[in-house]
Amino acid sequence: MRLSVLKLMMVGAVISVGAGVVAVPAADPTAVGLWEQVDEKTGKPESWFKIVERNGAYQGNIVKIFFKPGEDENWVCDKCEGDEKGKPVLGLALIKGMQRNGNAYENGTIMDPRDGSVYRALMNLSPDGQKLEVRGYLGISLFGRSQTWNRLPDNALAPPAPARPPAQKGAAAPPKK
Numbered sequence: 001m002r003l004s005v006l007k008l009m010m011v012g013a014v015i016s017v018g019a020g021v022v023a024v025p026a027a028d029p030t031a032v033g034l035w036e037q038v039d040e041k042t043g044k045p046e047s048w049f050k051i052v053e054r055n056g057a058y059q060g061n062i063v064k065i066f067f068k069p070g071e072d073e074n075w076v077c078d079k080c081e082g083d084e085k086g087k088p089v090l091g092l093a094l095i096k097g098m099q100r101n102g103n104a105y106e107n108g109t110i111m112d113p114r115d116g117s118v119y120r121a122l123m124n125l126s127p128d129g130q131k132l133e134v135r136g137y138l139g140i141s142l143f144g145r146s147q148t149w150n151r152l153p154d155n156a157l158a159p160p161a162p163a164r165p166p167a168q169k170g171a172a173a174p175p176k177k
Helices: 002-020
Strands: 033-038 045-054 057-065 093-101 104-112 117-125 131-137 144-152
Touching: 045 093, 057 104, 093 117, 104 131
Parallel strands: none
Antiparallel strands: 033 045, 033 144, 045 057, 057 093, 093 104, 104 117, 117 131, 131 144
16 A cells, blocks of 8 residues: 555656646747858858847847958948948948848848948848848839848857967976876
């Protein structure tokens, strides 16, 4: 009798613990994160963007630029308007005001820092969250241009780990135990 009560208590404990474990669905991917924009002709990276969400609106700042030989690494937005005029392009918010609707982002703008032009914008996130189609357009989205950006690991911008100092020549080897 005592053994069966003990078994019954063990089964009840297992069921209670199992009932507390509920499968939590994974969060839907968002555009928040680090993205690489690639030159469509060469396939080489041109820039990295960091997209953040602030009060329901998504903004993308340029956080790294891969300059070609001879390009000015201190590039400023001479043709931008307002507060952005004359500011370094690195760090500027080029994507502004995007609002999420599932995997689509709409009602925002994107600026071309080469000429200061501001276009209406759409973004579409792939279901796996690894690709972002970014489209800038005038008037209706039919009259525009799209690029596909690739998600980067969030730590890609982290500074490299410090190098270990080289072993000193002539230093005695540590004694073996």
